[in-house]
Structure formats: structure tokens, C-alpha cells
Amino acid sequence: MTKNSITAGLLLVVFTMTGLYAQTQTSQVKPILTEKAVKGFIKNHDKLLEGINAFQNDENSTEAQWVEAFRDALGEDTNQAAAFLKKNPAPKKLQALFRKYGLDGKTGLLQITVIAYAVLNSEYGAIPFEIHPDDLKLVQKYHAEMSELLKPIPIETESDSK
Known part of the structure; x- marks a missing residue:
């Protein structure tokens, strides 16, 4: 149940951000993913999201405020994510969480x-978020595993449980 709510929460955030970012993409992004990061995400998906959610549950924490600021920055201009991270590095506890599960401490989110x-992008076509071709190739290599992790969870209704 916790896994379902965590995955559903992540997908809700992603779909919400998708609606906010319909902008013209003009800058060239740099590759951000590594094979280690992709494998770490696949292997530790649940633990990683549980850790992020634990930080976000404490709305007054530095980590929760930073995640919210990151989302706001993406909402304003998706092309500025790397610039935001350069000016506003992730708090140390978040960096440690990202590194623990195979991601880069500074760019994990x-x-x-x-x-x-x-x-x-691979399932629905073009999205309003510029991704480096090398990152797309790396995700495609592990598409089956990641697609399974990120697929929407059906919502159980009262009639379903009877």
C-alpha cells in the first residue's frame, strides 16, 4: 500500500509538472544520467521515494522546503533546473540519501x-521537457524495468474491495 501511494504521488507530481511546463525549449541540455544512477533508481526506487517522502512530511524541514523550491523553479522554466541546482545545492541530508541509492548527491532530484x-516520453511521445539524447538512450536501455516502476497504480474503490 505504501509503495502504491509513493508511486502514485511521484506520478502525480510528474503529471502536474508536465502541465506547467508547456514552453518553447531553446537551450541545449547536458546529459545528467549515468548507468549507475539509472540502476540505482531501479534497484532502490521504493527506498529512495520513501526517503524523499519522509523529508517532505516535515513541511518545515530544510529538505522539504528545498524540494518545493526545486519544483517551483521547474514550474517557472524547465531549462533552468541545472542553474537552480548550481545556485541552491540540495541540503546535505538529501545529498546523502541520493548517494546512498546510487544517484548523484547534488543532482539526484x-x-x-x-x-x-x-x-x-518513450510511452506518450514528445513532452515539454528537454532531455539530452544520451539520457534518452540510457533510459531506453532499461525501459522495461522503469516503465513497470512508474506505471500508474489503479485506484481501488469501495466496490473493488467487495
């Missing part, structure tokens, strides 16, 4: 975002 958008 951007790596998660790129993975989610790359999977969506």
Missing part, C-alpha cells in the same frame, strides 16, 4: 525527474 520524463 534532477536525475529522478529526467528518468520519469524520459519514460513518459
Whole structure:
């Protein structure tokens, strides 16, 4: 149940951000993913999201405020994610969480975002988020595993449980 709500929450955030980012893409992005990061995301998906959610549950924490600021920055201009990270590095506890599960400490949340958008791109076509071709190729290599992790979870209704 926890896994379902975590995955559903992540997908809700991704789909919400997709609606906010319908902008013309003009800048060239740099590759952000590594094979280690993609494998770490696949292997530790649940633990990683549980850790992020634990930080977000404490709305007054530095980590929750940073995640919210990152989302707001993406909402304003998706092309500025890397610039935001350069000016506003992730708090140390978040960096440690990202590194623990195979992601880059400083760009872990951007790596998660790129993975989610790359999977969506491969399943639904063009998305309003620029992804480097090397990142798309890397996600495609592990598409089956990541597609399974990020697929929407059906919502159980009262009539379903009877």
C-alpha cells in the first residue's frame, strides 16, 4: 500500500509538472544520467521515494522546503533546473540519501525527474521537457524495468474491495 501511494504521488507530481511546463525549449541540455544512477533508481526506487517522502512530511524541514523550491523553479522554466541546482545545492541530508541509492548527491532530484520524463516520453511521445539524447538512450536501455516502476497504480474503490 505504501509503495502504491509513493508511486502514485511521484506520478502525480510528474503529471502536474508536465502541465506547467508547456514552453518553447531553446537551450541545449547536458546529459545528467549515468548507468549507475539509472540502476540505482531501479534497484532502490521504493527506498529512495520513501526517503524523499519522509523529508517532505516535515513541511518545515530544510529538505522539504528545498524540494518545493526545486519544483517551483521547474514550474517557472524547465531549462533552468541545472542553474537552480548550481545556485541552491540540495541540503546535505538529501545529498546523502541520493548517494546512498546510487544517484548523484547534488543532482539526484534532477536525475529522478529526467528518468520519469524520459519514460513518459518513450510511452506518450514528445513532452515539454528537454532531455539530452544520451539520457534518452540510457533510459531506453532499461525501459522495461522503469516503465513497470512508474506505471500508474489503479485506484481501488469501495466496490473493488467487495
